[in-house]
Amino acid sequence: MTTQPFDLVIRGGTVGTSTAHFVADVAVKDGRIAAIGTGLGQGAREIDATGKFVLPGGIDTHAHVEQVSAGGLMNADTFESATTSAAFGGNTTLVSFAAQHRGLDLRKVVDDYAALAKRGALIDYAFHMIVANPDEKTIKEDLPALIKEGHASIKVFMTYDLIKVDDEPLLDLMLTAREHRALICVHAENHGMISWMGKKLVERGYTAPKFHAISHPRGSESEAFTRLITQAALIDQPIMIFHVSTAEGAAVIRQARGQGLKVFAETCPQYLFMTKADLDKPGLEGAKWMCSPPPRETTDQDALWQALALGDLQTVSSDHAPYRFDESGKLSAGPNPNFKQIANGLPGLETRLPLMFDALVSKGRPEFAGRGLEAFVDLTATSPARIYNLPGKGAIQPGYDADIAIWDPSREVTITDEAMHDLTGFTPFAGYRVTGWPETVIRRGEVVVSDGTLHAKAGSGRWLSRTGGPAAEPTGKLVLEMDPQRNFGATIL
Ligand code: DUC
Ligand code: ZN
Ligand code: ZN
Numbered sequence: 001m002t003t004q005p006f007d008l009v010i011r012g013g014t015v016g017t018s019t020a021h022f023v024a025d026v027a028v029k030d031g032r033i034a035a036i037g038t039g040l041g042q043g044a045r046e047i048d049a050t051g052k053f054v055l056p057g058g059i060d061t062h063a064h065v066e067q068v069s070a071g072g073l074m075n076a077d078t079f080e081s082a083t084t085s086a087a088f089g090g091n092t093t094l095v096s097f098a099a100q101h102r103g104l105d106l107r108k109v110v111d112d113y114a115a116l117a118k119r120g121a122l123i124d125y126a127f128h129m130i131v132a133n134p135d136e137k138t139i140k141e142d143l144p145a146l147i148k149e150g151h152a153s154i155k156v157f158m159t160y161d162l163i164k165v166d167d168e169p170l171l172d173l174m175l176t177a178r179e180h181r182a183l184i185c186v187h188a189e190n191h192g193m194i195s196w197m198g199k200k201l202v203e204r205g206y207t208a209p210k211f212h213a214i215s216h217p218r219g220s221e222s223e224a225f226t227r228l229i230t231q232a233a234l235i236d237q238p239i240m241i242f243h244v245s246t247a248e249g250a251a252v253i254r255q256a257r258g259q260g261l262k263v264f265a266e267t268c269p270q271y272l273f274m275t276k277a278d279l280d281k282p283g284l285e286g287a288k289w290m291c292s293p294p295p296r297e298t299t300d301q302d303a304l305w306q307a308l309a310l311g312d313l314q315t316v317s318s319d320h321a322p323y324r325f326d327e328s329g330k331l332s333a334g335p336n337p338n339f340k341q342i343a344n345g346l347p348g349l350e351t352r353l354p355l356m357f358d359a360l361v362s363k364g365r366p367e368f369a370g371r372g373l374e375a376f377v378d379l380t381a382t383s384p385a386r387i388y389n390l391p392g393k394g395a396i397q398p399g400y401d402a403d404i405a406i407w408d409p410s411r412e413v414t415i416t417d418e419a420m421h422d423l424t425g426f427t428p429f430a431g432y433r434v435t436g437w438p439e440t441v442i443r444r445g446e447v448v449v450s451d452g453t454l455h456a457k458a459g460s461g462r463w464l465s466r467t468g469g470p471a472a473e474p475t476g477k478l479v480l481e482m483d484p485q486r487n488f489g490a491t492i493l
Pocket of ligand 3: 319
């Protein structure tokens with residue numbers, strides 16, 4: 001009997017990394033990538049990947065799952081449905097949220113989400129802790145302990161009445177994050193401008209979903225980015241700015257990074273592929289395209305693609321926030337809501353990678369000058385793993401987890417509501433035609449999806465304990481007020 005040195009060998013595919021692509025076999029042993037090369041030995045299982053792309057499984061670092069929204073509404077997915085949808089879309093790792101609302105105990109919140117995910121998740125996962133109740137216990141006790149236990153990122157909202165964190169508690173949170181080395185992720189929009197515009201529009205009878213798009217003035221984003229970055233510089237705390245939607249917002253980030261500030265940023269498919277015109281539909285239909293911040297203009301799309309190519313923005317996440325188009329979700333305020341009463345968010349776990357693959361690899365966005373495959377891998381897997389410090393994830397490399405998506409680059413698919421595996425019941429990308437699809441998805445060496453069939457069990461995903469890693473390390477550059485050499489000797493940081 002011949003011994004088979006490997007558990008799995010994927011033969012003859014084009015292996016893609018964030019810096020190169022080449023034809024090779026990939027061998028897997030004990031859930032990890034054991035070798036990459038040509039003519040590798042036998043595997044107990046063999047997959048012929050000739051003509052296919054062998055890429056790292058996607059890492060989606062911004063998704064709301066089994067979570068109560070900013071407006072107090074439970075979303076449509078469970079960890080099982082969301083991770084099933086993510087897996088069919090080529091993902092092997094998810095970072096979702098443990099969401100503290102006002103009055104809730106952060107420790108209990110994290111324990112509750114951990115229990116839900118442990119039971120349901122079928123790809124690997126981690127959490128960002130949303131903090132909306134930055135009281136003494138949260139800041140002094142729970143956050144330091146939870147960061148130490150492996151939850152090394154915090155999300156804060158600068159808007160939404162029920163969960164927003166004002167400047168002073170945000171500075172407190174940044175100081176705690178700096179002391180314990182966690183990344184701070186932020187939904188940054190100017191609350192007052194949005195709230196004021198929303199009220200004015202509704203008072204004047206402009207209630208249709210399309211008015212959501214103009215109720216979040218473009219300047220509310222760049223203003224909040226500037227304020228946030230200025231505060232982060234005061235504390236010397238690294239930040240991640242979520243879901244950048246405007247050209248002006250991207251320009252603020254570019255300038256800050258140019259000054260050496262540790263500012264990371266993401267955008268999402270809804271800002272790269274949709275515009276405010278998508279919300280302009282008869283009746284309430286436009287609610288399906290409502291997210292916050294809203295989709296903008298085609299000129300913003302171009303600016304965001306450029307910002308991705310320049311490295312000003314480093315990741316593309318889905319911001320999956322699923323609300324059904326019925327009374328359990330978008331229409332929870334009744335059959336005739338104004339746009340302020342409609343939950344913000346849209347599903348995207350399953351469509352993020354195919355949309356990005358189609359744009360970067362199949363259509364070859366010009367900004368990436370022939371390096372679309374590398375950019376795809378980098379923006380959707382390698383950079384997320386690096387920034388959120390997910391060791392062993394995000395690359396096809398010996399010793400790394402065998403998290404692999406095998407893509408058929410020539411398969412043409414029209415996205416439909418019915419084909420999606422999440423529980424939203426619709427996708428805002430229905431009707432989009434994409435070329436390239438993840439046909440086989442492998443998580444730690446096990447086939448999770450193949451031939452349109454799910455093979456993994458709920459609960460087979462693993463929680464990933466994370467430290468803050470290099471991204472969360474302060475720069476050490478202190479502004480005048482924090483520098484004892486220049487502030488009359490006061491030590492604050
Ligand atoms: N912000 C998010 O990050 N997700 C959903 C809705 C929102 O406002
Ligand atoms: Zn947000
Ligand atoms: Zn979000």
